[in-house]
Amino acid sequence: MMRLPLFEFRAPQTLAEAARILDGEGSQAMPLAGGTDLLPNMKRRQQVPKTLMSLNRIPELHQIDLSDAGTRLGACTTLSEIAADPCFRNGLTALAQAASCVATPQIRNMATLGGNLCLDTRCNYYDQNYEWRKSIGFCLKKDGDTCWVAPGSPKCMAVSSTDTAPALMALGARVRLASRSGEREVPLTELYQNDGIHYIKRQPNELLTQVILDSSHGWKSTYWKLRRRGSFDFPVLSVAAAARISANGVVEDARIVVGSVACLPLLAAEASKSLRGRPLSQDSIAEAATLAARIAKPLDNTDFDMTWRKRVTAEFATYALRELRGEDMRGERLLLRRHSSSLY
């Protein structure tokens, strides 16, 4: 049985108190939201914070504000709340779809949006217990000095595996980060970086407090996820797409984001740009799908063959865009859910 290491537990009741604790403890302390990722990681000794600071008792972090002007979601909004609430439909469908396919219902009841956005990166050589990792001499990400995926690489290439980040990036979300020295707002497209260890630009003394979305009026969005088991599994490829389409069917604005094929979710800028000013025809969809797949550079450090995952990127971008132009894709979704494990 894997046991948790010893730690000190703090449970502040205000944001100011939380900021004080993080400021005093620095990187020795870690925020604990739902604990669905952090606690298993601690059991595997991937993360061994001296102090765990629960966010659960801070009321602001549970607040949800929905208005015509936009949406503000406290970081401790659970994924179940998002998946169940009909307010997260129409323009925000991609977020509801992404939230509803994270893990299992029990985990989604605990798991928070903030925790999902701050989720650690994953890799076959890292997501193992302590003894397994010790037997190969650990790796660059923790306790070792070699990357087993690319032994010559000075950089860890563990994969961003959050479902909601690509969806929220496609929706143009921003996040609010707060610390004792102040607050800042960061577009989600600028929160991550291409490094499997330092994958997020959040400082150790900063808390992610809120996710901010402008009005989604006139937008449609969707999320497609590839995983081995249709019932629950981490994504090994995802495509999120959002578009604002005029009454005569022309794309006024669009964003396509490819997830789980790099250390960060990738905004497919060229693919998104190629759609603007055009209808979602077979040609424009095919062009955008090819451009989206071009930026996907999956590595051999997660499930499924990497070249096949790149090919599926174009397929998923096509499905997503066909769905945005109004096609009924329930059949394809059902097939994916039933047969994910036999796709390869």
Ligand SMILES: Cc1cc2nc3c(=O)[nH]c(=O)nc-3n(C[C@H](O)[C@H](O)[C@H](O)COP(=O)(O)OP(=O)(O)OC[C@H]3O[C@@H](n4cnc5c(N)ncnc54)[C@H](O)[C@@H]3O)c2cc1C
């Ligand atoms: C069996 C299993 C299957 C899973 N499947 C999926 C999946 O399919 N897709 C997926 O995306 N995830 C999956 N997960 C991972 C995890 O459950 C989710 O990502 C979840 O949303 C994490 O949220 P949490 O609130 O539990 O985060 P926690 O575990 O509490 O924290 C995760 C990380 O975020 C930090 N953190 C949390 N909140 C904040 C904040 N407000 N500010 C700053 N830092 C913060 C923590 O310090 C920690 O580093 C799975 C986990 C398990 C155990």
Ligand code: SF4
């Ligand atoms: S990519 Fe390399 S360094 Fe990073 S977790 Fe995997 S094996 Fe370790």
